Amino acid sequence: MKTLLLKKEEVRELISMKDVIGAVEEAYKAFNSGQVEQPDYIGMHLPSPGSEIDFKLSHYKANQLISMKTSSGGFADNPTAFGLPSGMGTILLFDARSGALICVMDGSLITGLRTGxxxxxxxxxxxxxxxxxxxxxxxxxxxxxxxxxxxxxxxxxxxxxxxxxxxxxxxxxxxxxxxxxxxxxxxxxxxxxxxxxxxxxxxxxxxxxxxxxxxxxxxxxxxxxxxxxxxxxxxxxxxxxxxxxxxxxxxxxxxxxxxxxxxxxxxxxxxxxxxxxxxxxxxxxxxxxxxxxxxxxxxxxMAIQDNTTASKIYSNAVKRGVGALFEFFES
Structure with a gap:
């Protein structure tokens, strides 16, 4: 089984703001319809002044996907010290039927989109x-x-x-x-x-x-x-x-x-x-x-917002043949 890797620019091209609004509405309705398992998220403050990292996890029964997002922010020195953004994010999608990792995608853009x-x-x-x-x-x-x-x-x-x-x-x-x-x-x-x-x-x-x-x-x-x-x-x-x-x-x-x-x-x-x-x-x-x-x-x-948005992006990527495939496990 292969896992799909999607970079930030690929994510950007795979979804519109109108689609994200629809995905967020779906997430909210699912949350209040008994379709979502969503543990309390974990947030940690880190040694760099003002910096933090969050971990958010959700299972959406309707699409049979589990999402896990890490998002960091407040790393003011990153651009000059490491050549990195002050905030970053990554989303992992797992097939809830097998537990297999099916997609790794940039999550920084998704966080901004679904919050908007x-x-x-x-x-x-x-x-x-x-x-x-x-x-x-x-x-x-x-x-x-x-x-x-x-x-x-x-x-x-x-x-x-x-x-x-x-x-x-x-x-x-x-x-x-x-x-x-x-x-x-x-x-x-x-x-x-x-x-x-x-x-x-x-x-x-x-x-x-x-x-x-x-x-x-x-x-x-x-x-x-x-x-x-x-x-x-x-x-x-x-x-x-x-x-x-x-x-x-x-x-x-x-x-x-x-x-x-x-x-x-x-x-x-x-x-x-x-x-x-x-x-x-x-x-x-x-x-x-x-x-x-x-x-x-x-x-x-909420993590379910990331789930429904990332699910739409993953589906579009598969349909359009976008992204790179790699293999963690021998089949």
Missing amino acids: AAGAVSVKVLARKDARRITFIGTGNQARMQIRAIREVMNIEEIHAWDNSADTLSRYKSDIESEFGIPVVIASSKRDAVEQADILITTTRGKGSLVEADWVRPGTHIVAIGTDQRGKQELDPEIFRNAKVVVDSIAQCSEKGETWHPLDRQIMTKDGIHGEIGELLLGNKPGRENDQEVTIFDSTG
Whole structure:
């Protein structure tokens, strides 16, 4: 039996953002339909300051595939010291019927794509139908991925952006206006940016509250992306007090996500979480119910998203004859 090896550029050519959005919707629905085995993921901080590595594993009964993804980040010295990116990822796909490794693919692009797609899926079910303006707190790579995904599900008229790095912010404005033709307004402050938002997206590696509760207008949909481990935080926990809170996984978000902070402060209880997004997609719970609600989608990222996305890429690669085959075991 041979194993398929897919490089980053091959992965890029094998799937579109529209396909990723579909794969992420499938993942959320499967998670809330009893089709997924997904152990708690393991995250480790490493000796390099600010660096970490995560391991995420899932089994999807419908496609009979097991995925395991490793993703690392925060290695600021990598480009100069080792000639490597500051963050990397790899996905392994196993046939659940035999346990055989059928594919090894670059996972760094998939992580970005499916995280962007998660934001877009939440916009479909939780943002106001007349939402047109998006605010970003943080303007790194994920702030670009979110735009690539969300523009597939809504018309974006204007972006307001804030970042603590003027250079990063300037590059973001140039890149987005060049790629999409969407005007980007550089905010004079975080508050100014947040007050303009129909949809607010936080994509930082924050260690404290970046967005205060009294800045958030009624009707805002918030996509909280950056907090996926204890110690990270982007939102004032008071925002959760009167908001409709939707998560990808209650188990993960209550322990490692943005939702942990209001739970820890006893601003809300687990019973105050409206539901998991798969429940909304399945029609088991309502999404946005009026234009005044503040809605929050807390996304810690789930292994099943990697599974469904990688499965689509693997299937396309086999159909198109893309990638290199190698053999671990003699048949």
